[in-house]
Amino acid sequence: MLSVRNLSKNFDGIPAVKNLSLELKKGEIFVLLGPNGAGKTTTLKLIAGLLHPDTGEILLDGIDLKKEPVKYKSLIGYVPDEPFIYNKLTGREFINFVAGLFGIKKQEYDKRLTELIKKFEIGNWIDEPAETYSHGMKQKIVMCQLLIHEPELILIDEPLVGLDPKMSKIVRETFIELAQKGKTLLVSTHTLSFARQIAQRLGIINKGELKFVGTPEELARIAGREDIEEIYLKLTEEN
Amino acid sequence: MKPFFLLFSTRLRLLFKYLTPSEHKLPRVTFFIIMLGFISGGYYIFFRIFKYLNTVEIIGPAVMSRTIEMIFFVFFIMLLFSNIISSFSTFYNNQELHFLFSLPVLPTTIYLSKLFESALYSSWATFALTIPLIFAYGIANHARFIFYPVTFFSFLIFLLIPAALSTILIFMFIYLFPKLKPRNIVFVSILFIMSLIFLYIKIGNPDLLRIFETENEQELLTFAANLTTVGGLYIPSTWLSNIFKNFLAPDRTGYLYILLLLSTAFSCVLVSYIVAESVYHKSFLLVAEQGGKENKKKSLLASFQKNPVKTFLTKDIILFIREPVQWVQLSIFIILLIIYIISLRRTPIYFGFSLWRTIIAFANFAYVSFVIATLGVRFIFPAVSLERKGIWIIASSPFSLQKMFFTKYLFYAVLAVVIMECLLFVANIFIRTEPVIFRFSLIVGFFVALSLISINLGMGCIFPQFNEDNPSKIASGSGGIIAALTSIAFIGTVIVIFSAPVHNYLLSSYFNRPLNLKIIITAFIIFGILSFMAIYLPVRYGLRSLKKRDF
Structure with a gap:
């Protein structure tokens, strides 16, 4: 599904991602774990086509991001760590804007929007201007814009920021549902409990390098312990 | 006073960074x-x-x-x-x-x-x-x-x-x-x-x-002395x-x-x-x-949109209408332009002479070009920056940055050309410009408007400020200043290019001197090359800068 090969990115000579390679299967939830500044956001942005890699290639179902960016981007959905919405648009207008950019069909749009409004409980807010939204509400609207076009590859940076426990549970369940539908998810977080709950495989990244890739069970087995928090701290202790 | 100096010195440092283009290489x-x-x-x-x-x-x-x-x-x-x-x-x-x-x-x-x-x-x-x-x-x-x-x-x-x-x-x-x-x-x-x-x-x-209207020199001197x-x-x-x-x-x-x-x-x-x-x-x-008490918004974007270009344009128009800083300044521009046009209608009697009317028409052309340049720097230069932090939505969507650029370009080009041509048309009617100069101003005005759009939108891509919310501040930053100076230099060059043929035309029309076709043709060729460069180069380099940019 997603194939990332030898990806590197430097900012002013300082490496943010070093020779990163990754293969994600269809219907997989892959969690990228790492401390602040480890290179998680840069990796996601590179895969979303928001940053230009210095070296390496990114392919989605054989489509090269560099050679066919429009075709590639029609298959992905990205949610940044800071959920930005144009302040003067309402939630509905923002979702419609994204739906319009992705050119989805009316029947699909109607069905999905009704479901999303119900699932994320945004009915009372969707026609209010975004400038009146809380951080959590913005996060919900950004999640809706992502799911309205049902991308094949979902890239989410820190999905739980600003969400209450109830909404965190809904997000977690939604991710699992999406994976069951055959969607691939690459989620970045530093919340270990969340990673443990959703990850089929996880990668630990530190200083731009992938230190570990495997299932949570493999990680525990390799370290001879069951608590991944300790392994995580050990792998990232150089930080 | 300590907190004041602390706040003020921070603002000054930010302002200095803002006005100097170190971030733009x-x-x-x-x-x-x-x-x-x-x-x-x-x-x-x-x-x-x-x-x-x-x-x-x-x-x-x-x-x-x-x-x-x-x-x-x-x-x-x-x-x-x-x-x-x-x-x-x-x-x-x-x-x-x-x-x-x-x-x-x-x-x-x-x-x-x-x-x-x-x-x-x-x-x-x-x-x-x-x-x-x-x-x-x-x-x-x-x-x-x-x-x-x-x-x-x-x-x-x-x-x-x-x-x-x-x-x-x-x-x-x-x-x-x-x-x-x-x-x-x-x-x-x-x-x-x-x-x-x-x-x-x-x-x-x-x-x-x-x-002041008089044909008496003594009266004029008395008036001047008692202004x-x-x-x-x-x-x-x-x-x-x-x-x-x-x-x-x-x-x-x-x-x-x-x-x-x-x-x-x-x-x-x-x-x-x-x-x-x-x-x-x-x-x-x-x-x-x-x-927080804004009324619920109803707009074209509140319902499903099928066409990506139309969706994008609708978003831009809605954001413009809902942003007071934008439409208030545009309203001021429009009011000032209406006052200007009305004042042309009151052109006094001594401008009845055709020679004066031609000179005024040429000056009016220069003025209207400066108006379009000002509108360009204020409204078109910030157009790309105003995507703000939301640029990730476009950059990670199948709506390419190139499509975004040309959607904006076409929209603003149509607006600028319509404003330019309308202003020139109405002003020329009020001034009673003679047909040759009338047509000349409309044709040249068309290309000047397109060039000014290219300069400002292109520069807006080369010097974007995605972290700034205020369009006035984007326009008054270092990139905006460079765009303004380039626009002024372009208009100045156009005026210089056409001053010789217009002068020659005036001499031939009113003082029976021979019409020098060579000067006129040369001016148009130089203008053609200049317009091509002003339209093509900012688009090329602006797009290249946008595509190379990390978001």
Whole structure:
């Protein structure tokens, strides 16, 4: 599904991602774990086509991001760590804007929007201007814009920021549902409990390098312990 | 005072970073050379005008004096407008304020640091024009050395008056009319100022609105010698122009005007401080609450959209309409243009002669081009930056950046061409321009409008500021200044290119000289090459910069 090969990115000579390679299967939830500044956001942005890699290639179902960016981007959905919405648009207008950019069909749009409004409980807010939204509400609207076009590859940076426990549970369940539908998810977080709950495989990244890739069970087995928090701290202790 | 200096020095550092283009990989030296070029060019033009006026007996010095007064009077009015627009976004519509009000700092301290910031942002263009004006006026009139520091200092003091007055007005309006939507405050304030100015001129100085008509030379000289001041005795612009005039030679009355300016500026800042002390924090909270009480929005984008280009354009239009800073400034432009067009209709009798009409038509063409350039820098240059942090939505979607660029380009090009052609068409009808010049202005105007769109949109891609919310600030940053200077240089070159063929045409039409087709054809060829470069190069480099950018 997603194939990332030898990806590197430097900012002013300082490496943010070093020779990163990754293969994600269809219907997989892959969690990228790492401390602040480890290179998680840069990796996601590179895969979303928001940053230009210095070296390496990114392919989605054989489509090269560099050679066919429009075709590639029609298959992905990205949610940044800071959920930005144009302040003067309402939630509905923002979702419609994204739906319009992705050119989805009316029947699909109607069905999905009704479901999303119900699932994320945004009915009372969707026609209010975004400038009146809380951080959590913005996060919900950004999640809706992502799911309205049902991308094949979902890239989410820190999905739980600003969400209450109830909404965190809904997000977690939604991710699992999406994976069951055959969607691939690459989620970045530093919340270990969340990673443990959703990850089929996880990668630990530190200083731009992938230190570990495997299932949570493999990680525990390799370290001879069951608590991944300790392994995580050990792998990232150089930080 | 410590918190004030801390806040103010931080603002100054931010402003310096903002005005110098280090982030755009353009060396600061290059930027300052461009600025120096602009100031030198301004100096040259002003100097030539003042030098010429000094050679014309009686009427020359009178016209020079009136020109100075008129320039400062216009500056004063424009500063009032730009400060009102800037004040609202600086004092109320700014994310940083929520942080500042949570600090153990007095609202008046925040107010003072923001007042200077607002004044600086609103006044840079006026400042950039006044520097060459001071030197040109001083050198053309053989001023003493003291003239330069005194006029410079007086001008800085002068800038504080409209800044303080604008904040008083904005604070009072918000406080007195709490039910008025915040986005309408700016519009109402500007209408209020315009009404005041009109009434002041109509009652206090009606001569300003009257066009002097005579064919008698003696009458003209008497009129010139008895010209009243442009703004009247109670307007700070008159005091500033009097300082300019009185410091040319030893004249102590100049000091009186400095004192007048100083005491007025001090009083205005003091009154604004007192008003801020009692109403700023309360009105800030009021505006913050109003923001949450906006009516539910209904728009074209509230329903499903199938076409990506239409969706994108609809979003841009909605954001423009809902952003007061945008439409208020556009409304001011439109009002000023309507006044200008109406004033052309009142073209006096001595312009009945065809030669004059042709000269006015050519001048009108230059003026309309400058209007489009101004609109370009203010509204089109920030167009890409205004995608703000939301650029990730577009950059990670199948709607390519190239498509975004050309959607914006086509939209603004159609608007600019329509505005340009309408202005030229209506103005030419009012001036009764003869058919050849009429057609010439429409054809050349079309390409000038397209070129100005390219320059501003292209530069907007090369020097974007995705972290800035305020379009006025984006336009007044280093990239905006470069775009403005490039637009002015382009228009200046077009004027120079066509001045020779128009001159030749006038000579042949009115003085029976032979028409030199070679000059005309050469001018059009040079103009064609220049237009092609002005349209193509900014698009090419702007797009390239956008595609290479990391978001």
